[in-house]
Amino acid sequence: MFTINDNFTLLPSSYLFSEVAARIKAYSESHPDAEIIRMGIGDVTRPLCPAVIDALHKAVDDESAMDTFHGYGPEQGYEFLASKIAAHDYRDRGIDIGEDEIFISDGAKSDTGNIGDILSTANRIAVTDPVYPVYVDTNVMAGRGGHLLPDGHWSKIEYLPCTQENGFVPDLPATAPDIIYLCYPNNPTGTVLDRAALTMWVEYCRKNGCLLLFDAAYEAFVRTPGIPRSIYEIDGAREVAIEFRSFSKTAGFTGIRLGYTVVPKELKGLDNNGNMVRLNPLWRRRQTTKFNGASYITQRGAEALYTPDGQSQSRETVDYYLGNAAVMLDGLRHAGYSCVGGTDSPYIWLKAADGMSSWEFFDHLLDRYHIVGTPGSGFGPAGEGYFRLTAFNTRENTIKAIERLKS
Amino acid sequence: MFTINDNFTLLPSSYLFSEVAARIKAYSESHPDAEIIRMGIGDVTRPLCPAVIDALHKAVDDESAMDTFHGYGPEQGYEFLASKIAAHDYRDRGIDIGEDEIFISDGAKSDTGNIGDILSTANRIAVTDPVYPVYVDTNVMAGRGGHLLPDGHWSKIEYLPCTQENGFVPDLPATAPDIIYLCYPNNPTGTVLDRAALTMWVEYCRKNGCLLLFDAAYEAFVRTPGIPRSIYEIDGAREVAIEFRSFSKTAGFTGIRLGYTVVPKELKGLDNNGNMVRLNPLWRRRQTTKFNGASYITQRGAEALYTPDGQSQSRETVDYYLGNAAVMLDGLRHAGYSCVGGTDSPYIWLKAADGMSSWEFFDHLLDRYHIVGTPGSGFGPAGEGYFRLTAFNTRENTIKAIERLKS
Numbered sequence: 059m060f061t062i063n064d065n066f067t068l069l070p071s072s073y074l075f076s077e078v079a080a081r082i083k084a085y086s087e088s089h090p091d092a093e094i095i096r097m098g099i100g101d102v103t104r105p106l107c108p109a110v111i112d113a114l115h116k117a118v119d120d121e122s123a124m125d126t127f128h129g130y131g132p133e134q135g136y137e138f139l140a141s142k143i144a145a146h147d148y149r150d151r152g153i154d155i156g157e158d159e160i161f162i163s164d165g166a167k168s169d170t171g172n173i174g175d176i177l178s179t180a181n182r183i184a185v186t187d188p189v190y191p192v193y194v195d196t197n198v199m200a201g202r203g204g205h206l207l208p209d210g211h212w213s214k215i216e217y218l219p220c221t222q223e224n225g226f227v228p229d230l231p232a233t234a235p236d237i238i239y240l241c242y243p244n245n246p247t248g249t250v251l252d253r254a255a256l257t258m259w260v261e262y263c264r265k266n267g268c269l270l271l272f273d274a275a276y277e278a279f280v281r282t283p284g285i286p287r288s289i290y291e292i293d294g295a296r297e298v299a300i301e302f303r304s305f306s307k308t309a310g311f312t313g314i315r316l317g318y319t320v321v322p323k324e325l326k327g328l329d330n331n332g333n334m335v336r337l338n339p340l341w342r343r344r345q346t347t348k349f350n351g352a353s354y355i356t357q358r359g360a361e362a363l364y365t366p367d368g369q370s371q372s373r374e375t376v377d378y379y380l381g382n383a384a385v386m387l388d389g390l391r392h393a394g395y396s397c398v399g400g401t402d403s404p405y406i407w408l409k410a411a412d413g414m415s416s417w418e419f420f421d422h423l424l425d426r427y428h429i430v431g432t433p434g435s436g437f438g439p440a441g442e443g444y445f446r447l448t449a450f451n452t453r454e455n456t457i458k459a460i461e462r463l464k465s
Numbered sequence: 466m467f468t469i470n471d472n473f474t475l476l477p478s479s480y481l482f483s484e485v486a487a488r489i490k491a492y493s494e495s496h497p498d499a500e501i502i503r504m505g506i507g508d509v510t511r512p513l514c515p516a517v518i519d520a521l522h523k524a525v526d527d528e529s530a531m532d533t534f535h536g537y538g539p540e541q542g543y544e545f546l547a548s549k550i551a552a553h554d555y556r557d558r559g560i561d562i563g564e565d566e567i568f569i570s571d572g573a574k575s576d577t578g579n580i581g582d583i584l585s586t587a588n589r590i591a592v593t594d595p596v597y598p599v600y601v602d603t604n605v606m607a608g609r610g611g612h613l614l615p616d617g618h619w620s621k622i623e624y625l626p627c628t629q630e631n632g633f634v635p636d637l638p639a640t641a642p643d644i645i646y647l648c649y650p651n652n653p654t655g656t657v658l659d660r661a662a663l664t665m666w667v668e669y670c671r672k673n674g675c676l677l678l679f680d681a682a683y684e685a686f687v688r689t690p691g692i693p694r695s696i697y698e699i700d701g702a703r704e705v706a707i708e709f710r711s712f713s714k715t716a717g718f719t720g721i722r723l724g725y726t727v728v729p730k731e732l733k734g735l736d737n738n739g740n741m742v743r744l745n746p747l748w749r750r751r752q753t754t755k756f757n758g759a760s761y762i763t764q765r766g767a768e769a770l771y772t773p774d775g776q777s778q779s780r781e782t783v784d785y786y787l788g789n790a791a792v793m794l795d796g797l798r799h800a801g802y803s804c805v806g807g808t809d810s811p812y813i814w815l816k817a818a819d820g821m822s823s824w825e826f827f828d829h830l831l832d833r834y835h836i837v838g839t840p841g842s843g844f845g846p847a848g849e850g851y852f853r854l855t856a857f858n859t860r861e862n863t864i865k866a867i868e869r870l871k872s
Contacts, residue, residue, distance in 0.1 A: 059643070059674030059734070059735045060584065060585075060588050060643035060644050060674060060675060060676040060734050060735070061584070061585035061587060061588060061643065061734055061735045061736065061737075062583060062584060062585060062734040062735065062736055062742050062744070062747060063582065063583050063584055063585050063586075063747075064585065064736050064737045066583060066747045066750060066751075067736055067742065069750065071746075076753075099537070101536040101537045102536050103531070103534065103536070104531070104534070105528060105529050105530050105531055105534045106528045106529060106534075108529070111525060111526075111528065111529040114525040114528070114762070115522060115525050118518060118521040118522050118525060119518075121512060121513045121518065121521070121720065121721065122512050122513060122515070122518040123512050124510070124511070124512055124859075127510065127511070127512045127513075127717075127720070128720040129508040129509050129510070129717070129719035129720045130506070130508045130719045130720065131720060164571050164722075164756075164757070164759075164760075165757050167755070167756070167757040168755060168756055168757065171754060171755030171756070172755060175470065175606065176469060176470050176473060177467065177468070177469060177470055178467075178468035178469060178470055178471065179470075180468060181467050181468060192754060192755070195754045196754060196755055199582065199751070199754070199755075236466070236467035236468065237467050267466030267467060268467060269467040310534075310536070312536040312537045312757075313528065313534070313535040313536045313537065313538060313760070313761040313762075314528065314760045314761060314762055315571075315757065315758070315759070315760045327466070327467050327468055327469040328466045328467070328468045328469065329468065329469055329471050329474055330468070330471045335469050335474065337469070339478075340469060340470075340473045343473060343476065344473075344606070346483075347578060347599060347602045347603060347606070348574070348575060348578030348579060348599070348603055348606075349571075349574065349575055349578070350571070350572045350574040350575065350719075350722065351722070352571075352722070353571075353720070353721045353722045353760050353762075353763055354720040354721060355521070355720075355721055355760070355762060355763075356760055356762075452531075
């Protein structure tokens with residue numbers, strides 16, 4: 059009889075956003091007149107910018123004629139896009155990344171989930187707490203979680219708490235993990251790490267032989283001078299870090315799917331025989347075998363982001379969301395909330411009022427103000443008592459929501 | 466020090482199509498005037514049909530305005546598409562498949578590669594020989610391969626030879642595998658299995674507790690009455706089979722990426738405690754955690770395939786390729802080649818001339834006729850001495866290639 063991957067049975071059945079959706083649905087049905095403002099799931103709301111729309115139409119036309127039709131493309135993405143990523147996102151900013159170190163995919167969620175394929179299941183993982191649940195859940199699926207403890211932690215994973223006490227900045231690990239996930243600007247807290255802090259992490263990884271999985275999905279929101287947008291701005295990072303990037307929040311590609319992962323050629327891990335093996339060809343092999351490239355149409359859309367029009371239009375959209383975040387931050391503080399994030403990030407992380415738990419605060423906000431956010435406890439035990447709001451709504455709704463909270 | 470997944474180091478470094486591409490490149494450079502006709506990689510060449518193009522443009526427009534913008538969609542695909550798949554591809558043909566058993570993705574290659582995530586690495590695998598290399602390579606990556614034997618087989622995998630001796634129809638396994646991959650219409654041989662043969666496989670799996678991974682990527686090419694297009698046409702298949710489908714060959718979606726996987730609710734596997742566990746929620750959990758849905762634009766394009774225009778236009782394209790296959794089959798037989806496939810399939814599997822090896826025949830065809838095909842040995846040891854030609858070129862080139870072979 060064939061057998062399943064038992065690790066799947068270890069995972070609690072409810073997934074954060076499903077539970078949020080279920081509660082909203084139940085509330086809407088019992089309160090049909092409530093005008094609910096959603097500031098929960100981190101999805102964008104602004105349409106794709108005109109430069110991208112034009113490029114998408116042109117790519118659709120390409121697919122309509124023999125001479126310009128594109129079938130299977132390179133699994134790691136088209137050169138026309140990889141070359142622009144390497145130039146604009148890296149070399150123009152003084153960062154040394156080659157086109158053959160860039161792997162274009164259907165999104166950072168797939169890549170952060172699939173990267174474990176090329177790594178031994180024996181590696182010990184460290185994550186911040188709170189954390190994007192995909193890092194934890196995918197490692198549990200692969201057998202790196204151990205068992206779920208009563209406090210909500212997994213036995214084999216080291217958690218690096220980010221709380222008010224440490225200013226939401228994780229300390230270096232106490233044990234010796236093999237792989238460390240960091241996401242900056244952070245999801246869910248909206249905090250950033252400066253150059254000194256990131257340098258400390260890169261040095262720690264170099265000294266201890268750790269792999270740093272750096273999720274930079276929100277780098278486009280960084281506006282504060284001196285805050286790195288890429289881990290490769292830090293000396294030595296090419297030897298220890300994989301970076302995940304996304305067009306989702308940068309340019310509103312959540313629905314048309316595109317991201318990329320950078321695996322530098324210097325990056326090596328140990329095999330069972332004690333040899334150092336380059337990760338770049340392993341990831342290439344994984345992608346050529348288990349992936350067939352991202353949509354040609356979407357890749358052409360992304361290419362347009364690197365034109366002057368695309369650059370200014372996509373920046374305008376990010377600025378709009380940052381404008382929302384500023385409205386929220388100001389209003390929340392006036393309303394007496396303690397919060398972080400929201401300056402170089404679309405996320406604001408606030409302390410639930412009156413000592414409420416995250417889910418109590420969720421129900422409270424929904425019932426009293428008709429505002430939906432995401433319970434902090436869904437991102438890990440250290441998120442209990444906290445709450446995530448996102449800046450991805452319209453300016454009008456954002457202002458309306460904040461007015462409700464202040465009233 | 467972090468460690469890599471050692472299984473990756475077991476895989477031979479060269480990948481079939483890369484080697485083919487390298488030899489073509491080398492030949493073109495030394496023979497710049499040779500007009501090479503490519504009948505190798507299984508990529509389509511006809512543009513997307515007008516109904517799809519219109520739907521893609523409309524979907525791009527949706528993404529250009531606030532009111533119609535679609536961000537994150539359901540990870541398992543939009544209801545607007547899943548409902549049409551369930552109705553047209555299954556229920557209208559008398560097959561009982563529900564929308565919640567359909568998981569839309571970016572393609573069958575991803576799904577056949579990723580399905581192993583929900584299955585124990587202890588399962589023993591059986592594949593036909595020759596076989597689509599992705600089934601084997603992804604299992605080797607997961608540790609189900611064992612080691613590579615001198616004959617090109619993997620020690621832990623059972624191979625089911627498909628050769629001239631058995632009419633290219635695999636016999637039932639001799640050992641007791643847990644998981645069996647079947648692809649019909651077959652890649653690479655182009656053969657089909659009739660209802661009696663498929664019934665034998667379903668019954669074998671039911672009796673022996675095997676999971677049947679059925680790849681139906683080429684079902685649209687079936688024209689012979691009585692040849693099943695879905696494994697679920699066979700009684701009892703819902704209890705043992707997962708079916709993979711693709712829009713790549715059906716509708717030319719190789720460049721815009723779309724497929725789907727059917728996981729029936731009856732299908733269950735054993736966990737470590739001896740419980741029977743449903744696979745449908747496991748795959749749902751895998752996809753919601755490690756995948757973020759297929760492109761909204763591509764899904765709208767696929768929806769248009771289920772309109773009367775879309776149906777007739779996509780059928781016309783498949784007919785065009787089948788017409789090429791008929792030209793090839795006729796010409797090859799006239800030229801004295803022994804071949805199978807090409808009637809319900811875009812693939813023709815022929816015996817290399819004069820006892821040549823597959824790669825010798827590759828070089829021979831390239832050098833003498835400027836025709837590129839795929840060496841059969843690239844699909845497994847039993848493919849040695851065989852060769853795959855595909856019907857995806859233009860009619861003109863197909864005729865030209867066959868004329869060259871006949872001359």
